[in-house]
Amino acid sequence: MKRQFTWFIFYSFITIGLIACTQGKINLKAYEIANPVLPGDNPNPTITKIGDSYYASTTSNEWSPLFPIYKSDNLIDWKLVSYVFPGGAPDWAENNFFAPELSYDEEQQKLYVYYTSRIKSNNKLTIAVASAESPEGPFVDHGPLTFNDCETIDAFEMRDEDGNLFLIWKEVYFPGKPSVIYAQSISEDRQTVSGPKHELIRNDQEWEEAITEGPAIFRRGEYFYLLYSAGACCDKACNYKIGVARAKGLLGPWEKNPANPILKDTPYWKCPGTGDVLNEQGDYYLLYHAYETVGGDYIGREGLLAKIQWTDDDWPYLEPDENLDPTNSRINFSDKFNGALEPDWQWRATQKLSYATGDDGLMLAASTENDLLGSLLAQPVKSQDFDVTATVDLAMSGTDVQGGILLIGATNNSFGAPMAGVGISAGHDLIEVWITSANEKKIYEAVPSSDYGDLISLKMRVRNGDQLQFYVSKGKNWELIADSIDASPYVPWGMGFRWGVTSLGSQDQYVDITGVELNQVGSEQNE
Structure with missing residues (x-):
């Protein structure tokens, strides 16, 4: 026999609406659906x-x-x-x-x-x-x-x-x-x-x-x-x-x-x-995709849920969803790469990926694949405002490689390849901020790596979806290396940006990335 659950609703200053589940049936009201339910490129x-x-x-x-x-x-x-x-x-x-x-x-x-x-x-x-x-x-x-x-x-x-x-x-x-x-x-x-x-x-x-x-x-x-x-x-x-x-x-x-x-x-x-469409014991729900009206091009098509309504003559209709709950997209992420690779990470379907994780972090084999962006591990962007930091251990990395973080898009806003990226990477000689598009890499700014030691922490700040700043950590402070880089020419329409880590260079060498963090602006949680 199925159990019957009753949810008690408590009131303080604000009444909190809860989902009522009776005998396994979910009956959602429109105001209880906080979209996007599948944030990011879905x-x-x-x-x-x-x-x-x-x-x-x-x-x-x-x-x-x-x-x-x-x-x-x-x-x-x-x-x-x-x-x-x-x-x-x-x-x-x-x-x-x-x-x-x-x-x-x-x-x-x-x-x-x-x-x-x-x-x-x-x-x-x-x-x-x-x-x-x-x-x-x-x-x-x-x-x-x-x-x-x-x-x-x-x-x-x-x-x-x-x-x-x-x-x-x-x-x-x-x-x-x-x-x-x-x-x-x-x-x-x-x-x-x-x-x-x-x-x-x-x-x-x-x-x-x-x-x-x-x-x-x-x-x-x-x-x-x-x-x-x-x-x-x-x-x-x-x-x-x-x-x-x-x-x-x-x-x-x-x-x-x-x-x-x-x-x-x-x-x-x-x-x-x-x-x-899902039939939940006579109630019908539509899971579909849409862009956020403001800034959705940077994020891609996100998964939304709507309850189907019915006219008197048996036609379905959908009430316009005026809901947008940004907290669904403000989920922080961190990875020390001590164990198995987190399932959130993605790589290009055509990429030959070679890596190892463990006490030293992520050892990511270098390449010149992905239209000269190198070997990539990436995740979909889920909001317009976030910071990404990563630490590269040059002492554990090959002599002819660079490792770093980047925002991944496409040349001329195209739907697919050729790829494009804006990022910051550290090698044994230089820390470079660069733009790679149409298989051509342009150095935006560069500073000597020797000024920062072997363990180099990098930061990419993204605001309004396409405005980028890049930093390098020196002691307890972040030094601004490149300011106000416009990534709007590289938004891949239909897919949204991805952020990620890169290992660029000789294919028989590795970059050691000891940890990565993503912090969403306005987030109070870290998962």
Whole structure:
């Protein structure tokens, strides 16, 4: 028998709203949802429930480990517990790892993960699938699905009114052609797509512009509902919106809501799109992504939660979210690298990473990879104002290497490579502040390393998302080395900045980084 919990609410000067959980059901009110629930770069979120726990995943783009697995007991507080591919990309896949979709088969007691990537052998985008007995892995990759030579993205699975399993997918958009979302039969082992493809919807309304994508289907009463995104998703001029269609049978005919789009820009959030719907015992929640209206370009698309409301004639709608809780993003971080590498760290999917952790800290093998940024360990930026410090032990580092900290972006604000970075690094001769873009490194400022000894502490200060200062510690004081560096030309639209550590130089040598700290401005916690 399930236990029934009653929460007692105490009042002092302020009444605190708590989540009421009765017989395992979560019933959130709008004011109880503190967004973002998944702060930082977490686009294309997907969600499922297994037992009494909720699991989510998001797009990785070009950063390994691939496809994070988050866990929550209340839909609000999420913890990173695993990755679908903790060791990096499957052998067949090149890059562009996006749009994961979690689907739990209760009969098989197996979690399937659909995802999109680019095939090495032909450079085409395709949907692939992996599976695991446990949501925390390990996952077995089953490779790409076959779709008669067309490029496919944005997978979603759904059973029709007779229990037949279908894969919902979208063909890659080409200018001048319609943007269509299809359904096609898929086998119970999720490895074979067969039979004809059935058109569900296409871009045939003015507000949708050139693209409809990101399908998420759920069922309520006599209707199937299809949430979809339309417009431009991922650059400074984004105008993404969410619409909905419904049908009494999965294969249609589908009727679009006359009130579309049902979610668009608000004062706090812009360009909402591609998400997933959770049915929590008759209450429906949408986990989707959006940018913060002010400064969101620096952070990327963050994961937001909304409770779906209903009109009298059974159309879903979403109340504009005026909530923005910055405390969700103000989580400090520190790492002495004494044990296993913290799961928050990421590296480029194409990077050959070699490192060791232990009593001496992080020994990170140097390289000239990543468009001359070197070997990188990075994390998504979660706010616009923060400080990062790191200590480099030159006595334990190679003679032909530099180690330091940086803000990672992209040349000319492009979505992917070539990469760009602004940082500070210490070598045996010089401490340098530099900007690397388009495979070219420019020294902004330099001072002799000998003035600071072998154990050199560096600081990067970020304000307003793109204004940088760099310091070196001398005794108890921080000496300003470079002031007012503008990183705005290097914001990677659609992905947000990342901060991290670098090891640049000869590939047979290592940089010793004895510790890293990130402190968010305005934070009172340190995790």
